[in-house]
Amino acid sequence: MTLRLTNTLSRAKEVFTPLVDRRVAIYCCGVTVYDLCHLGHARSYIVWDVLRRYLSWPGQSGGAYQVTFVQNFTDIDDKILNRAAEQGLAMEEVSERNIMAYFQDMDALNILRADSMPRATACLDGIRALIAELEHKGAAYSADGDVYFAVMKQAGYGKLSGRDLSEQQEGASGRTTGEEDARKHHPFDFALWKGAKPGEPSYPSPWGPGRPGWHIECSAMVRQELGDTIDIHLGGADLIFPHHENEIAQSEAASGKPLARYWLHNGMVNVGGEKMSKSLGNFTTIRALLASGVSPMTLRLFVLQAHYRKPLDFTLEGLEAAATGWKGLSAALALGSTHQAALGWSEHQVVAPASLPEDLKAIRERFQEAMDDDLNTAAALGELFELARPLRALANRLRIGDLPSAADQAQSLRWQLLVELAGVLGLQPDQSGSTPLSGSNPGRSAEPARLAPETAASAATSSAATPATPATTAVATPAAVASVAPSGLSDAAIEALVVQRKAAKAARDFASADSLRAELKAQGIELVDKPGGVTVWLRG
RNA sequence: GGCGGCAUGGCCAAGUGGUAAGGCAGAGGAUUGCAAAUCCUUUACCCCCAGUUCGAAUCUGGGUGCCGCCUCCA
Structure with a gap:
C-alpha cells in the first residue's frame, strides 16, 4: 500500500516518494486577504488539511511523515488597495482584518494551522533578491520601473498547464491593457515588479519604488521557507494557469532545479453549475x-x-x-x-x-x-x-x-x-x-x-x-x-408533566396527552416513548 | 480557437476489465393509541452509437451535453 497522488504535471496518478525519507515539504497557495473566505476556500483548505493529516497519521504505512506545511497570505494586491480605498482604511487594516477572519473561519472548520504563514509584505527582501537574480540571468528585464519575466527565454514554459505559447490565441478573453503590453517583449510576459502608482503604497527597489507582482511572492516564499525543491505544491485548479505556471518559470529559471515534485489541484465549488467566485458574486462565506x-x-x-x-x-x-x-x-x-x-x-x-x-x-x-x-x-x-x-x-x-x-x-x-x-x-x-x-x-x-x-x-x-x-x-x-427556545422548566416540572401525560394516556385521553407532548416540545423537550410504556425525556 | 476535465438509481457520490460502495430521500417492517425518535430490510446494468474482449460503467473511435482554464481567483 503506497500513497498515489494525481500530479498535474503528468496528469497521472504517481506513487508518492518524498525527496527526503519520511519528510514532506508542502507549500499551499493561500488567500489574497481582501475579503472573507467563501466555500470555495473552505473546500480547498479542508481537502489539503486532510492530505496533511493523512501524511501525519501514525497509522500511515511506513509510519507518519514529518510534514512541514507552509501557506502564504497575499497581503499586497490591487484588490486589497481597492477595498481599502472603498472603506477608507489603510491597506494593512484591510489585510489584518481579513487575516484574523481567516483564522477564525479555518479554526472553526478544524483546519490545522500551517507551520509557517508568511506574508508578502514581510518577504520583500527575498522577493527583490529573486527578481535581481532573474534579471542577472537574463530571464527578466526592466522597463520604465516595471520588471517583467521573459517567458520565451524559459524552456518548458507551459508544461504544467499543457499550453504551447505559439498556439495560444493572444488575448482570447479580449482583455489587454495596451499600456502594459507596450512595455512587454512578449504578450505572455508577466510583471515581477510593478512600478509605483501615485497614491499607492510602495517599497523601494533597485528598479525604483513599487511592489511585487503576485506570482513572484510564492516563488520567493517557497525558496525562503522550504528551499529550491519541495515535495508537494497545492492550490486550486484555477491557479494552474497562469499562477503556478509562472511560479515554476520563475523558480526554475533561478535555481535550475524543479520547484515541486508533485502538483496537486483541487476542483472548484460550483453554484448552479457555475464556479463560485467573488467576481461572479455567487458566493457564500x-x-x-x-x-x-x-x-x-x-x-x-x-x-x-x-x-x-x-x-x-x-x-x-x-x-x-x-x-x-x-x-x-x-x-x-x-x-x-x-x-x-x-x-x-x-x-x-x-x-x-x-x-x-x-x-x-x-x-x-x-x-x-x-x-x-x-x-x-x-x-x-x-x-x-x-x-x-x-x-x-x-x-x-x-x-x-x-x-x-x-x-x-x-x-x-x-x-x-x-x-x-x-x-x-x-x-x-x-x-x-x-x-x-x-x-x-x-x-x-x-x-x-x-x-x-x-x-x-x-x-x-x-x-x-x-x-x-x-x-x-x-x-x-x-x-x-x-x-426551539431553551427550556426554562426544571427537571421536576418536566417530570410532573410527563407523569400527567402518562395518566392521560392511561385514561385514553389522548387529546390531553398529545397537547402535553406539544407543550413540552415547544419548550424544547423531546419525549421518547419506549416499549413497555416507558417515556423518557430529553432537552433539545 | 487552444488546453484540461466530467457524464453512474429521485438527489449527491465511490467504483479504470469480471457482472454496481456509501450518504440523503423514498418504500416496507418492528415499536407506538397516534406521532416523533430509533432499529431492521429494501430500490440502478452505468449519456448515445460503433468497436476491442470469453467478458466493459470501466479500454478504443465517433457523437451529444456540461464545466474549468486561456484575465484577478482556492
Missing part, C-alpha cells in the same frame, strides 16, 4: 454558512463526500444530506465520551492494527487503500459509516436510557478505530452543550445519558424551504435555526 446553523463538521463531510479533484456543486439539498449523515456519524463518534460512565471506554488512542479483529482490520485496510488512492475520501467515508453503524445504534439506545450489555462494552475497539480514522479526515464530535437525560422510570436510567450533538444542523435541515437565492444575495443557506 464560511461564516455566513456557519451562522445559519450549519455545523463545521457538516461542511467538512459535505466537502469530503466528493473527490477533491472534481467540481462540487453547492446545493442546499446536498448540505442537508450531509447534515443528516453527520448526525449519525457524530453520535457514534461521541459515544465513548458521551456515555463515558456507562461504557468506561478509555479515550481514543492509536489502535495497533495487529490488535484488531478481522472485520475491523478489513475496514481499516479499505480505508487506507481508499486514502492511498489519490485521497479517495468519499470511499474512505463509506468505511467510516460502516464502522459507525452499530455504534450509532448503541449510542441511540443509550441515549434513551438503555443500559449497555457486555456485547456493547466489547465495541470499544471499534469506537477507538472510528475516532482514529475520523480524525484523519479531521472529523470530530461537535463541541456543544450536552444535556442530561431523565427517565420517568426511576429504575431504568441511573445513567446520565446525554443528548447527541448536532442540534444546530438538524434544525437547519428541518427548515428546508428556503430556496437557493440568486446570485445577488451573498448567502444561500438554510434559514436561521432557533426553532
Whole structure:
C-alpha cells in the first residue's frame, strides 16, 4: 500500500516518494486577504488539511511523515488597495482584518494551522533578491520601473498547464491593457515588479519604488521557507494557469532545479453549475454558512463526500444530506465520551492494527487503500459509516436510557478505530452543550445519558424551504435555526408533566396527552416513548 | 480557437476489465393509541452509437451535453 497522488504535471496518478525519507515539504497557495473566505476556500483548505493529516497519521504505512506545511497570505494586491480605498482604511487594516477572519473561519472548520504563514509584505527582501537574480540571468528585464519575466527565454514554459505559447490565441478573453503590453517583449510576459502608482503604497527597489507582482511572492516564499525543491505544491485548479505556471518559470529559471515534485489541484465549488467566485458574486462565506446553523463538521463531510479533484456543486439539498449523515456519524463518534460512565471506554488512542479483529482490520485496510488512492475520501467515508453503524445504534439506545450489555462494552475497539480514522479526515464530535437525560422510570436510567450533538444542523435541515437565492444575495443557506427556545422548566416540572401525560394516556385521553407532548416540545423537550410504556425525556 | 476535465438509481457520490460502495430521500417492517425518535430490510446494468474482449460503467473511435482554464481567483 503506497500513497498515489494525481500530479498535474503528468496528469497521472504517481506513487508518492518524498525527496527526503519520511519528510514532506508542502507549500499551499493561500488567500489574497481582501475579503472573507467563501466555500470555495473552505473546500480547498479542508481537502489539503486532510492530505496533511493523512501524511501525519501514525497509522500511515511506513509510519507518519514529518510534514512541514507552509501557506502564504497575499497581503499586497490591487484588490486589497481597492477595498481599502472603498472603506477608507489603510491597506494593512484591510489585510489584518481579513487575516484574523481567516483564522477564525479555518479554526472553526478544524483546519490545522500551517507551520509557517508568511506574508508578502514581510518577504520583500527575498522577493527583490529573486527578481535581481532573474534579471542577472537574463530571464527578466526592466522597463520604465516595471520588471517583467521573459517567458520565451524559459524552456518548458507551459508544461504544467499543457499550453504551447505559439498556439495560444493572444488575448482570447479580449482583455489587454495596451499600456502594459507596450512595455512587454512578449504578450505572455508577466510583471515581477510593478512600478509605483501615485497614491499607492510602495517599497523601494533597485528598479525604483513599487511592489511585487503576485506570482513572484510564492516563488520567493517557497525558496525562503522550504528551499529550491519541495515535495508537494497545492492550490486550486484555477491557479494552474497562469499562477503556478509562472511560479515554476520563475523558480526554475533561478535555481535550475524543479520547484515541486508533485502538483496537486483541487476542483472548484460550483453554484448552479457555475464556479463560485467573488467576481461572479455567487458566493457564500464560511461564516455566513456557519451562522445559519450549519455545523463545521457538516461542511467538512459535505466537502469530503466528493473527490477533491472534481467540481462540487453547492446545493442546499446536498448540505442537508450531509447534515443528516453527520448526525449519525457524530453520535457514534461521541459515544465513548458521551456515555463515558456507562461504557468506561478509555479515550481514543492509536489502535495497533495487529490488535484488531478481522472485520475491523478489513475496514481499516479499505480505508487506507481508499486514502492511498489519490485521497479517495468519499470511499474512505463509506468505511467510516460502516464502522459507525452499530455504534450509532448503541449510542441511540443509550441515549434513551438503555443500559449497555457486555456485547456493547466489547465495541470499544471499534469506537477507538472510528475516532482514529475520523480524525484523519479531521472529523470530530461537535463541541456543544450536552444535556442530561431523565427517565420517568426511576429504575431504568441511573445513567446520565446525554443528548447527541448536532442540534444546530438538524434544525437547519428541518427548515428546508428556503430556496437557493440568486446570485445577488451573498448567502444561500438554510434559514436561521432557533426553532426551539431553551427550556426554562426544571427537571421536576418536566417530570410532573410527563407523569400527567402518562395518566392521560392511561385514561385514553389522548387529546390531553398529545397537547402535553406539544407543550413540552415547544419548550424544547423531546419525549421518547419506549416499549413497555416507558417515556423518557430529553432537552433539545 | 487552444488546453484540461466530467457524464453512474429521485438527489449527491465511490467504483479504470469480471457482472454496481456509501450518504440523503423514498418504500416496507418492528415499536407506538397516534406521532416523533430509533432499529431492521429494501430500490440502478452505468449519456448515445460503433468497436476491442470469453467478458466493459470501466479500454478504443465517433457523437451529444456540461464545466474549468486561456484575465484577478482556492
